Amino acid sequence: MKEVKCDCGHVNPIGTILCESCGKVLEEKEKDNKLLDMRYEGSARRSQTYNKTIIDKIWNFFSSVKVGVWLIVITLIASAVGTILPQEMYIPPIMPAAEYYEDQYGWIGKLYYDLGFHNLYSSWWYLILIASIGISLVICSLDRVVPLYRALNKQKVSRHESYLQRQRVFGASQPEDTDKAFTMAKEKLKSKKYSIREENGNILAEKGRFSRWGPYVNHVGLIIFLIGGMLRFVPGMYVDKILWIREGETKVIPETNGEYYLKNDSFILEMYDKEKDNEVFGEAIDKAGMVAKNYQSNVTLYKKQGDTVAGEEADLKKVKDYEVKVNKPLKFENFALYQVDYKLNELNKMSFALTNKKTGEEYGDLTVDLNRPQDEYDLGNGYKAEVVSYFPDFEFDENGEPVTKSRIPNNPAFVFKMFTPDKPDGEISFVAIRQTIEPFGDNEYKLAFKGIDTKNVSALTVRKDLTLWIIALGGVIFMIGVAQGSYWNHRRIWLRRVNGEVWVAGHTNKNWHGLKSEIEAALDGTGILMPEDQLQNQSEKKS
């Protein structure tokens, strides 16, 4: 197949339906239709003849709007299914995900897990779906915007008779003085902000062509948006970590290359108080009980001075003190630290008194720092307690041995050896919260529990997002495209002299009523008759 040469002399690309220049119908099938399909100006948007190589096949697949719509539908359905059961990251870490889903939701849960819906939004097939939508967007747009631009750019003023006749708004009439009628109509169209082109005494009045680019501007915005999303995977562009930090603790802030340190001075949880706060809250407090008013971490940000090797004590310089509250993050460089979670009253210290079980006499107190216990506590006068074992997060394992589950003092337990003047060899005692075991028979002494000291732990989200402005830019361009395509219409009015008659045809991409009323106003008093809406007439005839 070769390029199509129209009678008017213009050479069109293969697959063209309407001649880009004069609008003559080139496609045989189209000739039988009473009205033209004006989508994309009848341009050759996809050449089936270029379907020989694998590249063309892939290209044509993605160029199909049908394929694009299906991709979107499938993605929508998949996204919806992903919300039926909680995603893996939100399930409690009580058991492996594989067991959790079946345990909680039965066979549906198992199926859900097996099909990979538990981690849908970062699964390979979901990402491929999103990526395919992106590719479809690029190729669909390219395949349409280029021919459309060509067709609108190459259009002649004098369109072919067959083209005018098959426009939705078309009419022919014989005014008394054609020249005068044309001049009048031209002036009126000009005052309506139409740009007028003339050729051999024929007129093409056109306005709002840029509205045709709206969808493509919109797609450019979407693609920029997707690129922004993609950049989140580039190391260093996006950070989303959690930092748990105890009161009094100084920790390196993750992902800052060890540059920044944070100290938690205190964590504060405030509740609404019926007495003190505004009385409008009274009813709500009665209904809900405790209502949190404020979650706040008072922190100090430090910056490391000079070069140190990991593990070395860093020389820290204070940057600032800050009160991190919900929606009031601590910002530095590109990072922001948000208040996200907390744990109240984590055990910090435990105190005991070495006591004679019979007499109840006490021989001194000892306080164990649960994050830094000593080997032994000397109480003087020959009384001391030696720590034989320490289990910060104690439980009995399958063999009945005491073990620790973690390094966090959630449930501390100790094996103490108590030395007293009358028991110089020591007595062994296993001390946990609310339980004391004396493995070698009855002791004479015990470590009586005296009290605890607790600390609060605060969790902060460490967030850095360098992609945000790209995503925002994409969003803005997206909206510009929407506005461009929605609030402006592309309107064209043709006036052509044919054998002493004046043929009038009009086309718009939307709002036909607006177009018709503008034509009516332009032709008013010129003697040219108002053209008819052929589509409306057709449907009226049918009914």
Add this chain to the structure above:
Amino acid sequence: MKKQRLVMRTVILLVLGAAVAYTLYANFTKDKIQKVAVGEKAPDFVLTDMDGNKHKLSDYEGQGVFLNFWGTWCKPCEKEMPYMNNQYEQFKDEGVHVLAVNVGETDLAVNKFSERYDLAFPIVIDKDGQVQSAYGINPLPATFLIDKDGKVVKYITGEMTEETIKSYMEQIKP
């Protein structure tokens, strides 16, 4: 014309394909992303052992370093400790060092653990997690094999048998 179109389409598809491939690759490596890559130099650190001696990784250049991260509550760590101890005895005169980095427990817990298993190799405690952060440690145990040039030869997570420990030590023998 035909050729030009084919070239255009190929180029556009390649660019799009590359972007998609990169995104997929980045997504699937993001969880596994190893801060310390095999073949690269292991990040230097200084930590103090239970006897108060400082251990700086770069001071061990010229010797192999068997760098193990562990915690007393971690069962597989506990299991492999005696194996490591045995192999340490075999290899210490052949220029292989064992450094066991505890992930920030109390001195007491670490000392008691070390006494219980009679561990001979130096144990250091990474109190504020700087070294773990530099090495991107998540699940325990984690072991890095570092050769005489200070380069990471292998990264192992999970329990090791005495046999594998032996073969690893062979591997980093200078």
